[in-house]
Amino acid sequence: MKKERNNGAVKAVIFDMDGLMFDTERLAADGWKYAGGILGFEIDDEKLSQTRGRNVADARNLFFEWYGEQVDYDEARSLRCEYLNGWLNQYGMPMKDGLTELLAYLKEKGYKRALATSTHRNTVEWYFELAGLPMDFDAVVCGDEVEYSKPAPDVFLLAAKKLDTDPEMCLVLEDSPNGIRAGASAGCKVVMVPDLDRPTEEIEKKCLKICENLRDVKEVLKSV
Template sequence: MVHAVIFDMDGVLIDTEKYLVKYWCQAAKELGFEMKREHALLIRSLAANFAEAKLKELLGEQFDYKAVRSRRKELMSSHIKQYGLEKKRDVDQTLAYLKKKGYKTAVATASDFERTKVYLEQIGIYEKFDKVVCATMVQNGKPMPDIYLYACEQIGEMPENCVAVEDSPNGVLSASLAGLKTIMVPDLTKPDEETKKRIYWQIERLGDLTSLL
């Protein structure tokens, strides 16, 4: 029995992943590092410590993760200030349906709380969730299961009674390791064979979630 739905944020609720990938690469290039799109795709939803290790593995120990990340944040902030945030399709309808049917809802994101709150408030949905959980609130962020286990604890539900909605392999791994029924809504990439083994269902748009519950 499903009692709650827990959402990732970037790539599921807001259309930010394409810009995060773009500005990771731009920031790295500005600082003299040859970071490609495929490298940026690999760190989607990864907590900072895991992302840093992954990029140093791919690009060498000389890769200055903190400096590149700081510049990426500047570029992203400038973009949002100029163009605003894009809400993913079907978000409002899906949240309204879940509330009407009595499901609990939460957000479990790799982003810090300050950015998460600002983003969700900007698109008018922050108050629609029972809980908002961020990577900084747990010992290990995604792809480890901590954030989803903590989100389930915060809403008072067992993982097996919760659905996770994710768009990236790292997010899917986190939710599936925590024992949630994991639904993937692919954003920038389709699931690879390993990710397919971990998802309960794949849907093409968020609105399709309602027909599965």
């Protein structure tokens, strides 16, 4: 298949997952604080922001920088997962506003669609099952399938490659600063839909647009 080249138009949309499609980042933050309460460490919102968008290996390194050997990251992560998964099993998967409308619109208009997340594939599949959504994408790239996680561009570059589309013709949808940095470094157009992190001046400069919800992304696509 011949790779599509840039003519100024967007041909593909690449989705992040946590905090962008599913309202899971709040639960994860609560889960880390739950783990801290049990294991006796404090983790504030600034530290949590740094972990968002990163894979397990990178987050483990951050924990070592912050706590040294005083905190066992894997034990803490297990408690965080216990909290998060328990909530999801009890209440179901909370989806972000406008998600199903945007997915239907992209399919109707013939956009290629990809999912590019730092989360491992088995968890991704479970999340979609909980949400009752098919993983109806032209490409899926998960955190355990690239060497470097966000803010490195690897996950988005691989998604664009799987879509056979130039990164400049891909629109990345992200909620986290690390994800925004990764999408911009990949050479993609980037739209932020803020979740827990509000855009700083640095992040605003990397974005084509900042939308308050996924429904508004349709208007962005009509203008590019």
